[in-house]
Amino acid sequence: MKFCSECGHGVALAIPDGDNRPRHVCIQCGTIHYQNPKMVIGSIPVWEDPENDGALQVLLCRRAIEPRHGYWTLPAGFMENGETTSEAAVRETEEEAGAHIEIGKLFTLLNVAHVHQVHMFYLARLLDLDFAPGEESLEVQLFTEQDIPWDDLAFPTIRKTLELFFADRVKIRESHDKQGYGVHCHDIVRPMIAPREPD
């Protein structure tokens, strides 16, 4: 930020009265420009194949945009003004995967503090198989747990969410008290883009 979005004059870093950290403050009109973390919201679209003993598959998108062009992700994107978190999850799933879902519960809330983001993923039930890549996806595909491209996932929050999802599946199958999916909050402290393992 170099200029004031209200009056067009220059901004300078200064600690406003009553504040305790530097902000971009307009040298002309005094407007304080706060910068705050953003939310990235997505879904875990699940298809339980009725013709294959209910075998579970998850819908992933291969990214057509940077960062991480060509890598696989759950459908997700920046939350917009005027919508709720679950509305954002439904919209992003529609936009990126052309997929129609019944949205479920919040499943993960993952802090990615070093990039000023909070990622949230909702459980979701895919309503039909009528999906197709949107503008930001190269392809969209259903994967069983065994087939998920674990080494080609776009972001640590995608891996974490999928790992937690399949771990909860095991617990749900094994539990005798009809335990449901949890809500999982974690902090991602590694870099967003993990270096690839050497061949």
Add this chain to the structure above:
Amino acid sequence: MKFCSECGHGVALAIPDGDNRPRHVCIQCGTIHYQNPKMVIGSIPVWEDPENDGALQVLLCRRAIEPRHGYWTLPAGFMENGETTSEAAVRETEEEAGAHIEIGKLFTLLNVAHVHQVHMFYLARLLDLDFAPGEESLEVQLFTEQDIPWDDLAFPTIRKTLELFFADRVKIRESHDKQGYGVHCHDIVRPMIAPREPD
């Protein structure tokens, strides 16, 4: 937003290529200025009085700033870049109430879409009684459930969080399977500032 924060020229509303909603776009340098919801994060600081049979009290702050000057709130504020959601809850509790807490689990996630905010409150255990109002508080006080100033709470998300907290307390006391606090996600659709009842 009237001016580009990158080059200082004017901005105009336009739908960028590949996008589907109007954004502020610089007419000179083409920078797209996205506007996204903000997170307001706080805590429910709980004191269980060891000298009074563990009677539970919650710490509230009376606001010294607008909006809702003079009304009672849980300590909360805008999340800052570079911190996690629970770090934000600890910091706001320290800043607004001068209170030291052990942070617990996420308890509420409340969408307030019409003001482009998501509010989150964490369970917290007050570590000592050495609290004092910060710059944004007129006073800070412990309240039992019966004493909470229900008609003078600052925001619907504060009321909702406190209602859910005390409802979960009842369930926890009555449950025989050591049920814990839940994670509650709701959308607040009424106006943020409720009109006062006529005298």
